[in-house]
Structures are given as C-alpha cells and as structure tokens.
Amino acid sequence: MDIPYTSEPRQDTGLFNAKVGIWLFLASEVMLFGALFSSYILLRVGAEPGEWPHGLLNIPLGMTNTIVLIVSSITVVMAWASLKMKNFARFKLFQSITLLCALAFLGIKSYEYHDKFTHYEVWLKDGKIADGHLVENNADTIVLHHAHYVDKEAAAKVTHAWQEREIKEEEITIKKSDIRLREGGKLDMESYGPWHNTYTAIYFTLTGLHALHVIGGAIVIFFLWGPLSGMWKTDPERYTNRIEISGLFWHFVDLVWIFLFPVLYLL
Amino acid sequence: MSLKAFHLVFIVASIALAFGFSLWSVLNYRAPSGTIWDLVIGLAAFAVGVGLVVYERYFLKKLKNVSYL
The missing domain is CATH 2.30.30.100 (SH3 type barrels.)
Incomplete structure (x- = not known):
C-alpha cells in the first residue's frame, strides 16, 4: 500500500504531508518555549531590585555555542541544497559537520553545567x-x-x-x-544547581529542555545521514523531503538558542 | 514555509543578535571596568554580523530557483 502525499503536494494544502505535520509540531513547541520564556520574564521583573543574579554565566562559552549553532544551521541547509542538486557526497559531508557541531554544542554545555554544579x-x-x-x-x-x-x-x-x-x-x-x-x-x-535559586532553576529548565531538543534533532539527523541513507537510491525525492523536515526542526532549535543566549547571558 | 524561507528568518535573527551583541560589548568596553577584550569581542561580533549579511546574499543567489513554500 502506498502512503499518499509523501513527495507530491496535496491540492488543499499545497504541501506534502510531513511539512504540514512538522509545522503543527513546531507550533506546539513555540507554545512550550513561549510559556517558559514568559515565566522567565515574569520571575525577573518580579524580583526585588538587586536580587536577580548577574555575571554567573561564561559569555565567551555562550558566544562560542551560538556560533556553533549558526554554523550547523548553515551546513544543514547546504546539505539539503546538495540533495536538490543531486550531489549525495556533499550532502554527507555537510551533515557530518552538522553532527560535529551538535556534539560540540553539547560538550560545551556539559562543561558549563559541571561548572555550576561545582560552584x-x-x-x-x-x-x-x-x-x-x-x-x-x-x-x-x-x-x-x-x-x-x-x-x-x-x-x-x-x-x-x-x-x-x-x-x-x-x-x-x-x-x-x-x-x-x-x-x-x-x-x-550549596552548589549553583537548579535548586539554588529562582535564576538557576529557570536557567537549567530552559537550557536543559533546549539541550534535549538538540540531542533529539542530532539523533534524527544521524539516522537519516547513516542507517536510513539507502532511501536516496530507492526514493530520492522522499529522502530529500525528510532531510528538509529534519532541517526545519533543527532551525527551530537553533532559533530558540538565538533568543536564549541574550536573555540568559547578556541581560 | 520551506527550509529556505525558515533559514532566511533564522539568519536575519542571527544578524540582529550579532549586531546587538556587538553594541552590548562596546558599551561594556566604555564602562569604568571595561577591558580590551570587550572591544575585541564587540568587533568580532560585528564581523560575524557582516559575514552573515554577505552569506545571506550568497544564499539567496544560490537557491533562487527553490520555492519559499
């Protein structure tokens, strides 16, 4: 049995089904992160003057992680563009860089967490x-x-x-x-873990949830890059669509960080 | 919205962050306890912002035949 609209667009939406699905999912993710960002803002404006901690986070490390995620978003879109141009070898190269960026991001984040748990x-x-x-x-x-x-x-x-x-x-x-x-x-x-104060609680909640999304995205990208890459030979258009869907999720995760970095590290 | 369109939105947000961060660092440099590193980071962030603007123009040219949907 063939699953309809995996490659060709539906007439009513103008999109293939997975793209509608991922945008509905991302809409729910916006609500999830939106609620947490709103909580952060309310907690911060409600804090007594001088009580909200400053300078607890390492800005150069946060900046490095921001650059790493920007580079990964560029490589993920270049990987998709390579498939559009039927260049599978370049796709493999760009997605492997994306995976390395994900590992680098998680490594730096782990170091920052360790720093807080020993502080x-x-x-x-x-x-x-x-x-x-x-x-x-x-x-x-x-x-x-x-x-x-x-x-x-x-x-x-x-x-x-x-x-x-x-x-x-x-x-x-x-x-x-x-x-x-x-x-x-x-x-x-007491260490500066999530239990220490309101700031560390919301910091670990926001960055921890974001890191889980990075891990999830990296797992999907890895499976499409490695074990599932055989689909490129049997159904290249559907495979390219899958890469686009994983790229949309990855961009959402990166965009969340673009907001998290200034809010948590700079302001 | 295709990956192309979402990528453009993301790069615009990144450009705004790079220039904003650059301004923040330069203001820190001008503060009483500012160091030369604030200026270096500010200039680096500005360079990243300019680089992203150049990249966005390249990206638009390279993928001009790909749909925004």
Missing part, C-alpha cells in the same frame, strides 16, 4: 558568605578556587555584569567548624 555558596557562622568553586573537600576543611566573600549590600547595588569584575577572587580554605549548620546538622553550603 558553591558557603554560609559561615560569622554571617559572611564564601562563594567559589569547590576543589577539595577534606575531613576538616574545604578549599574554594576563584572564591570571594560576598558583601550583600554591595551585591544589591550591582545592576550590570561588568560591575561584578571589580570583585577580587582568590583561593580560600575554610574550616568546617566555621561553617554554619542547617537543621539536621548538615553544613550550610
């Missing part, structure tokens, strides 16, 4: 807060790298990321006996 805020008994990257956790002491003591009053005056640079960072060794205790006797120290 700690430590509450001391004298009321001070030490902030830095945990590199040693010994029986009696902890050691924080790139650390500083937080001045809550000064932090409240920070309105731009560049003001954070005036903070001098050093290596700090803290005795565990100097750290405040929580209920239950645990040390009052």
Whole structure:
C-alpha cells in the first residue's frame, strides 16, 4: 500500500504531508518555549531590585555555542541544497559537520553545567558568605578556587555584569567548624544547581529542555545521514523531503538558542 | 514555509543578535571596568554580523530557483 502525499503536494494544502505535520509540531513547541520564556520574564521583573543574579554565566562559552549553532544551521541547509542538486557526497559531508557541531554544542554545555554544579555558596557562622568553586573537600576543611566573600549590600547595588569584575577572587580554605549548620546538622553550603535559586532553576529548565531538543534533532539527523541513507537510491525525492523536515526542526532549535543566549547571558 | 524561507528568518535573527551583541560589548568596553577584550569581542561580533549579511546574499543567489513554500 502506498502512503499518499509523501513527495507530491496535496491540492488543499499545497504541501506534502510531513511539512504540514512538522509545522503543527513546531507550533506546539513555540507554545512550550513561549510559556517558559514568559515565566522567565515574569520571575525577573518580579524580583526585588538587586536580587536577580548577574555575571554567573561564561559569555565567551555562550558566544562560542551560538556560533556553533549558526554554523550547523548553515551546513544543514547546504546539505539539503546538495540533495536538490543531486550531489549525495556533499550532502554527507555537510551533515557530518552538522553532527560535529551538535556534539560540540553539547560538550560545551556539559562543561558549563559541571561548572555550576561545582560552584558553591558557603554560609559561615560569622554571617559572611564564601562563594567559589569547590576543589577539595577534606575531613576538616574545604578549599574554594576563584572564591570571594560576598558583601550583600554591595551585591544589591550591582545592576550590570561588568560591575561584578571589580570583585577580587582568590583561593580560600575554610574550616568546617566555621561553617554554619542547617537543621539536621548538615553544613550550610550549596552548589549553583537548579535548586539554588529562582535564576538557576529557570536557567537549567530552559537550557536543559533546549539541550534535549538538540540531542533529539542530532539523533534524527544521524539516522537519516547513516542507517536510513539507502532511501536516496530507492526514493530520492522522499529522502530529500525528510532531510528538509529534519532541517526545519533543527532551525527551530537553533532559533530558540538565538533568543536564549541574550536573555540568559547578556541581560 | 520551506527550509529556505525558515533559514532566511533564522539568519536575519542571527544578524540582529550579532549586531546587538556587538553594541552590548562596546558599551561594556566604555564602562569604568571595561577591558580590551570587550572591544575585541564587540568587533568580532560585528564581523560575524557582516559575514552573515554577505552569506545571506550568497544564499539567496544560490537557491533562487527553490520555492519559499
């Protein structure tokens, strides 16, 4: 039995079925990410002045990831154009670059996540807060790298990321006996994971959901590039359409990042 | 909307981001604690923006026979 409208357009829509399907799916994705972006905006404008964190994210890494995704969108469209011009070898080359870009993006994102999970805020008994990257956790002491003591009053005056640079960072060794205790006797120290504050919660939600989309898109692109590429010989037009559909999804994922980068890293 | 049309929308958004980021970096450079790296990043982002404009013209010429639907 033949499945209709896999290559030729329907008369009523003017499109082959998969293209209508992917746009309906992308419309639902717009609603999903739109709701999360709206949540971010509402949380941010509702925060007390000076309470919203600045300068927590590494801008050069975010910029690198943005360039990686822009390059991947160019290679994905060039791969599709290569199939339109019946050049399968060039398609293979461009899609392999797309896959490498996806891996590079996920690698950099993993590094950023690791950085946040090792970045700690430590509450001391004298009321001070030490902030830095945990590199040693010994029986009696902890050691924080790139650390500083937080001045809550000064932090409240920070309105731009560049003001954070005036903070001098050093290596700090803290005795565990100097750290405040929580209920239950645990040390009052916490990493910058999703549980840390509202900002990290929405940051991990948005970027985590985006990273899942990158993984999903990369898996589809890989299968079309490798195991399913035999269809190019049996039904080239349908195969080209499949590549276009995967490219549309990939572009959506890239476009989401184009909005995420300035919102999370710059503003 | 075809991949060609969506790609054009994406590149326009990327160009806007590149120039916006460039402006943001230059403003940081002019702030009291601005460093030469802010200027370098600002100029690099501007160069990326210009590169994307050139690429978009090339892309339109290369795929002029492909439908926007």
